Amino acid sequence: MFDFSGLSNAVIEGDSDQVQTKVNEAISARVDPLVIINQGLIGGMNVVGQRFKVNDMFVPEVLMSARAMNDGIELVKPLLAGGEMTNRGTVIIGTVKGDLHDIGKSLVGMMLECSGFKVVDLGVDISPEEFIQAIKENDGKVLALSALLTTTMLSMKSTIEECVAQGMRNDIKVIIGGAPISQEFSDQIGADGYAGDAAAAVELVAKLLAS
Amino acid sequence: MFDFSGLSNAVIEGDSDQVQTKVNEAISARVDPLVIINQGLIGGMNVVGQRFKVNDMFVPEVLMSARAMNDGIELVKPLLAGGEMTNRGTVIIGTVKGDLHDIGKSLVGMMLECSGFKVVDLGVDISPEEFIQAIKENDGKVLALSALLTTTMLSMKSTIEECVAQGMRNDIKVIIGGAPISQEFSDQIGADGYAGDAAAAVELVAKLLAS
Amino acid sequence: MANLQFTELAYTDLNEFIYGQAKKPVVCSNGMVIGGGTVYPEVNLTLPTMLIDEETMPKVLSQYEEMIHGICSKAHELLSPGIIIEIELLPPCTFNPQWGIDVTKVVKGVMNEYYTKFGLKSLLRMTVVDVREGKTLTHMYKGEHWDNVVNTFRGCAEAGADFLAIESIGGKHLHDEAVMNCDLPKALFSLGVVGCRDMITLWDEIVKIAAETNCIPSGDTACGFANTSMVMAHKNFIPKVFAAIDRVMCAVRTLVAVERGAIGPDKDCGYEGVYLKAITGTPISMEGRTAACAHSSSVGNIAACLADCWSNESVENVRLLGGMAPTVYIEQLIYDCRIMNVAASRGSALEMRDILAESDRMFDPQAYILDPRVVLRISQEIVQGKTHFERTKIAASATIKELRAAFQDGLLQLDAKELKYLDILEKQLKSIPDDEAEFTKMMLKNNTIDKFDPAKYDFNIDSAAK
Amino acid sequence: MANLQFTELAYTDLNEFIYGQAKKPVVCSNGMVIGGGTVYPEVNLTLPTMLIDEETMPKVLSQYEEMIHGICSKAHELLSPGIIIEIELLPPCTFNPQWGIDVTKVVKGVMNEYYTKFGLKSLLRMTVVDVREGKTLTHMYKGEHWDNVVNTFRGCAEAGADFLAIESIGGKHLHDEAVMNCDLPKALFSLGVVGCRDMITLWDEIVKIAAETNCIPSGDTACGFANTSMVMAHKNFIPKVFAAIDRVMCAVRTLVAVERGAIGPDKDCGYEGVYLKAITGTPISMEGRTAACAHSSSVGNIAACLADCWSNESVENVRLLGGMAPTVYIEQLIYDCRIMNVAASRGSALEMRDILAESDRMFDPQAYILDPRVVLRISQEIVQGKTHFERTKIAASATIKELRAAFQDGLLQLDAKELKYLDILEKQLKSIPDDEAEFTKMMLKNNTIDKFDPAKYDFNIDSAAK
Ligand SMILES: [Zn+2]
Ligand SMILES: [Zn+2]
Ligand SMILES: [Zn+2]
Structure with missing residues (x-):
């Protein structure tokens, strides 16, 4: 199984370059695009949300993470069936x-x-x-x-x-x-x-x- | 016409003895009992209400006036037709x-x-x-x-x-x-x-x- | 039973008589010391418009939980060295002791949570309502009403209350009549005879419960007495001098709690607490400008001169722009306390106290009699009295003397109507015989049973003069 | 047009830099002098939950009437030497200038009544909403939005306002983005370039209207800017050091009002007013602990150190046990002011100021930069700048320097996250070129038109460096 910790950490760090590198690695390794999104990108973002909630991260940091995540999603999107993504509502x-x-x-x-x-x-x-x-x-x-x-x-x-x-x-x-x-x-x-x-x-x- | 100023003043002063004296004078002068009440007794009490409203009298003084008025009314009451008094509701x-x-x-x-x-x-x-x-x-x-x-x-x-x-x-x-x-x-x-x-x-x- | 006699003042030096410092500080198990150098905020809160019954109790409890969360969270955020929360139970929560106990549990639960998670120190004062009145009361010291008071005290103590308190009301209906008529002898009878005797029985019971439950019996307040006068005077319904004299007379009654074993902090709305502090050295809670949410006041600043806890009196859980009102008020109290505590740490406590006193003293006799100098002088007179009756009488005469002198010296503004009542009240006072039994007989003669029923108090003239 | 240059501080002696005293007091026609030795309460009030439209306007007016009655009656009762009432108009009352004018008339009418009947001195500050934003805005200085602002100012002035004020918002959307991202260069561009230039045009107009209507142009506030940062920092959404630096940068922008002819008192929610007082000697209104009804604060006491008026920020007309909330808050403000004024009359004003400062200074950089000592030091740096851009940049660098030193000297608590941002922000600051035109070009490159549309501001790079 693909190790998503690097990708998640890059999201948490708000490091867009690193996110894109890691996403490309995952794509090359033929990981299911939806899994890249849910486990790697959104997985990292969930940690960000938790940390923000307990005052461990500031808004600007959350925004950086969100931007990094989105940059990652943009790379994966074309590979999704019909370009469609699921969300929680x-x-x-x-x-x-x-x-x-x-x-x-x-x-x-x-x-x-x-x-x-x-x-x-x-x-x-x-x-x-x-x-x-x-x-x-x-x-x-x-x-x-x-x-x-x-x-x-x-x-x-x-x-x-x-x-x-x-x-x-x-x-x-x-x-x-x-x-x-x-x-x-x-x-x-x-x-x-x-x-x-x-x-x-x-x-x-x-x-x-x-x- | 009967001069009610003495009676009204006695109500305002809360002087029950004086009220009773003045009411008896009015009764002796055959003043209409309802007029004694409305002009003399309640007339004085209206002044009390106004003075209280503008902080010119304290509650204990108002209560003394009310008691004096009631003592006066008790004297007049038996003279009223059927003992009935009107009130504002x-x-x-x-x-x-x-x-x-x-x-x-x-x-x-x-x-x-x-x-x-x-x-x-x-x-x-x-x-x-x-x-x-x-x-x-x-x-x-x-x-x-x-x-x-x-x-x-x-x-x-x-x-x-x-x-x-x-x-x-x-x-x-x-x-x-x-x-x-x-x-x-x-x-x-x-x-x-x-x-x-x-x-x-x-x-x-x-x-x-x-x- | 304790029966302490205070024949001398706890304070001889005005420079020691100050906020945050009490001769007999109350040391609590969490390390907070009331009267040990720090003024603590004491926040008091109540429910918004809602019914309390079986059905709404879950909502009632969640209201309390929300309020305490807001308060504790703000206190933690503003780094308060400690807070006191007072819950004055509402009547249904004393008529149904279990409901009062449930409230205590919920409140204390949240307080414990903040202590465990954040180290926030807090103490809970549970004030039981004195429900011993109304149409169905059969007796003051037995039957349903008494049992409910006692059971609520015991249950709250067992459920985690740190302090037990009450606003006791023995003799209150007599006093209501006295206030409406500015009848000083009747007020004196209500406070110095009926009230003091009721306090003895009641506080012996509270102190006993406290001892058995390892809880602190804190104190009483003449809320139902002098605060009625205060509110009436504030609306110009009665003269302010009556309210001022009434306040000092109440001190003798409230003091009985300490004579029977209460150790403080005395309750916030008992402004007479300053006399209690002077005489016994017990720490006190006070309320002033930051209690405007509960009632307007002419003692907004001077009330703080001797405060060991500083309270908002009561605020309901309604939304203001800045947050729920109880949270808003703990913030204001915390900042108030910071001013006093920082002044103390800089060596400016006495100057701060004197600023607070000078702020209000001149404008109202009720403020004047809270000036620490005046408190010590009058207290010194009060302790000369041998009985509660005698002390209450001295309280009245000494206050009249002080007010007259203050007016003459230009230290206090009194208009002609107030001065007239000073004469009237002095005359009334002089009509009171020195013998308590004789006085009592006099008082009972014009009494109606709906204002005071001696049988319900086990009251007899002979035992009066104790 | 006025174009005052403040190149030196109004204060050289820290001992003169104190609440209630301003170098350039504002003398009003009713005898009240703001900054002339007395701190006055300034109460601000707003409507409870209700709609404002044609149909509800009678109700709106009767709400204002009720609130002002309650306030004036309490101020009279508590013998306040004078009060200031601030009405921050709600958006519909600026979009419809006549409604704002009607509010002014009703409010001033009650104030006049209390002056005539009881001699209660009062002053009315009308704060027009800066409605120049939203989907339909076509231009900042012409068209419907501008006209409504101007007409509301003129109408309120003619209807009896004593002071004109505004919380102006030129450049605010840029600043919102800067706050969310802790982007110091963008904040600087918003405040020191766009905001200051907007203030010039806006305040020239307000000062003109004031002159024509015999009204006092009082001042502005960075409410939409630094107060957004403050609230965000208070919720731990952004670092407190950003909010502190932002506050001081805002001082340069708010000061423009005075450069163009405003004479004070500056508006309450502009905590940067302390810098304005240091530099220009203009009296200021401040708000702190007694504004908890409107928002929680980390500067509850220190905000009072230099206050000439003391405000509650805003409270809605809801019922508390002690009365309607605006009445409750005027009472609290009056007692707050008494403490400060009595301290001054006893010669203890400096000690009181220092107590207030010490109360909060240590716990939050936003409090630290309100310490009078710090204010004078940073102000001295600011006035070295030749342009608004330069001054705003200096404000940021001097604040960073002060905060770092304060932390090192143990005068200020900052946790690791705050310290990290002090480094980040310093780095950001260093990336800003000294040349305003170059900086502006840089800023415009990444700008989106929905955050800042240069055309609507008649903004061009060349005219920037003035
Ligand atoms: Zn009470
Ligand atoms: Zn504002
Ligand atoms: Zn304001």
Whole structure:
């Protein structure tokens, strides 16, 4: 069996050159492309996610690892049947209408990606209609909404109501977060869950998709 | 016309002996008993209420005035047709089930009485059923509920629900107050109003009964 | 049973009478010493709007768990040398002792977790509600109510409480009436006669339970008494001078806990704790500006002069922008304590104490009587009294004297209405006979049974004058 | 247009560099003097959970009215010598200038009422949101976004604002990227090149409006920049040394407001204000422990060392046991200010300042760089720079030098990961050329238009090196 520790370590180190070298070695050794991705690249990234969670790595380091992993995936992709990759599910993420806060939401997106979810980040100031559109286009399983202002929190409610109106509420899990958000508010507006930080968001998404 | 200033002043001073002297003078002068009460006694008490509201009198002084007024009323009462007195409406007041805080509620009761309302003070730890019973027995127009704990606030909600269940919600105005209570909570549980202090409670009751 | 007599002050030197230092520090098994040089934050928290019943208990417990996690995590992050957590049980958790015990277990569990994982030192004060009132009370010292109080104390102690405390209420309904009417003799009867006697029976029991469970009997507070006056005065419902005199009278009652074996830290909302510290050397918890979440105050800074623990009084678990309110408040308390502790380490503790005192002293008689200088002077008078009744009476007269002098010397602002009440209250005080039995007879004559039922207290006049 | 050059420090004597005192105090028409010897509380408040639209505006206004009533009433009750109220407008109230104006009128109306009735002195700081971002932005200095900002400023000034302020955001998206990647050159480009140039245009306009409306142009804050770093560092997402260096670099940008005519007090959440005070003598507002309602902090006490106003940052109108949260927070701020002001009146201001500094300095580089001694040293370096670019670069290098020395001297705790980043950041800094045009070209090469669109800023390389 191919030893993936070198490749995983290169991902953890965020060393893109080394990742590409190791991926090419694996390809040459005719390792199944999906195995290269899951055991080598995502395997390394899982360690990164764990380390970040216990404050052992900083965001810039996680981002370097993510970039290195992606560089590796790019090499493997052409070898996949139909070019298709599996993932743990697609998360549509964005900051709600009227709210321009970006970073918190991006961090959650980053952590979800590190954990093997596909993330579609719509950005900030997103209307209910735009969220709905994106869910449809990307076969989204989870909708992650961010709001940082007490005066934009209620846009979360409108977005959930729009999901109901579109008859798609049962097909999507909605999670919410941001400084003024609480579990109580989440219950009130009928979201499926609230996460206080990026690590909790990952756990929440995993739990919701498992159930 | 009889000069009531001496009687009113005696009420304001909380001087019971003087009140009784002045009331007897008025009775001897064949003044209409209801006029003695409304212009002389309650007239003085209205000044007391106003002074208390602007921090010009303390509670013990208000209580002395109230006692003096009542001593005066006792003298006049036998002269009233059928012994009946008019009042501005009856308020049933109490602290809700599970809550033993007494004083805040008593102060509101005191201020309402000073302002010419009839007050039935049920005390503390009062169940929805006991409130309902008292409304029926006393022809209550306003139900005033007090709660001082975050864990007893919801007894207010049950009490209102019981009013609905008994089909009497439209016949009674419900007002609420206490440290953890807010206008928002009042709206949430469907009360008719919230008052932040005793003076505000009086204004609220007057407004609700006028409308 | 302990029956300590404090006839002299623990402090003779004003320069030793200071925050963070107590003559009789409380040494805890985890190494924290209360009154040993460090002021510790003591955070107190309560549930948000919710019912407590059989069905909601799991939610109640998870609320407590969430709050304690937030608090401990913040305390660790801000490198607090130690924290105290106080849980004032809510009535259903004393009426059902098992629920109070379950709360204790959950809270202590999280505290232990943070000690094991991060070395965060913490102590748990469990404050049982004194449920001995209401329509169904049959007796103060036997029957269901008493048993629930006792069983909750024992159960919480066994479940891991470090400190036991209570806001006891013997004689409270008499006192409520006294406050509403500014009736000093009735207040004195409630506190110095009925209250003190109730404290003896109650605290003998608490001290016994503490001894049997290896737990610390900490102290009481006149929360139901002087704090009622304080809140009423703050709203201008009664004169501030009444509240100030009432506060000092309460000291004699709260002190009974120590006479019967409590060793501190005394409870935060008992501002009269400063007198207890002066007389007995027991460390005390105090609350001030950072308790604005629970009630507004005219003693926001001066309350800290002699504090060994510094508390927020109570905050419910609601969301603020910066986090859940209990987490926000532990942060504020930690920074408050840092100021005091750093000042002490730089040799500036006395100057800091005097700054805190000068900050508020002038504006309210309730602040003035917390000034360490004034506390020592009045305490010296109080300990001259031979009985609780006598001491309470002295407390009132000495306070009136101090307030009058302070006004005359321009050290305290009092308006005409306040001065008028100083006269009224002095007159009331003079009407009180020196003989306790005679006074008691007088008081019982105008008493109604719904305010004070002697039978429920096993109260008789003869035994009063002890 | 003003174009002040600050080549020397306003302070040469550390003993004059202290809270409540500024070399250039701001004298207001109601007699309040900011930086004239008294620290004033500055309370900031926001709406609870609610929508703002045409339909809810009456409710919005009554929320503001309720909050200001509560605040003024408490300030009067606690005899505050004066208060400042800050309203940070919410985005809809800048997108619709009339709504922002209506808020101003309601707020100022209540403030005037309390002045007339009770003599309560107060000042209103209106902070307009910098809405110049988002999908529909066409240009930074013309078009709808710019017009809304300008019209809101003018309307609020005419409606009674005493101070105009903004948290400007020119270059912010570049900086967001820099923070996420700990990319010092990109942060420097965002702040020292793009940000400073944006500030010039923006503040020239604000100062002009202020002059025409007889209002005071107060100041800016790097809220969108260094506070993002601060929050990220606080969550352990990025190293604290990056946040500390970023804070000092931000000082050069925030200072541009003063160069263009702002006179203070600088805005609370701009912790870099201490550098602005050192260099220009302008009074500043600061926030610390009593802003825990808005965010946790590692500078809870040290932030007060040089404060002329003391703020809670922001609290929403929710109910706490003690009252509505804005009322609770004005009380806490008033007591905080009393401590500082009483210390000053007793001649202990310097000792108090040093206690506050020692309280936090050791535990976090972000606290260390707020120590007045350190501020003066680094400021002295900064003013050596000839251009904003040069000054920002010096800010970074001087901070790195200070942090390294502090660690070596045992004055500051830094763990291995932090030390590693100090090396990384120093290396990054060394890679930056001395020539601004060359640096700009370098930066633009890797730039994406969604992070920074030069056309929207009328940005060209040649004009950069001014
Ligand atoms: Zn209490
Ligand atoms: Zn800000
Ligand atoms: Zn602010």
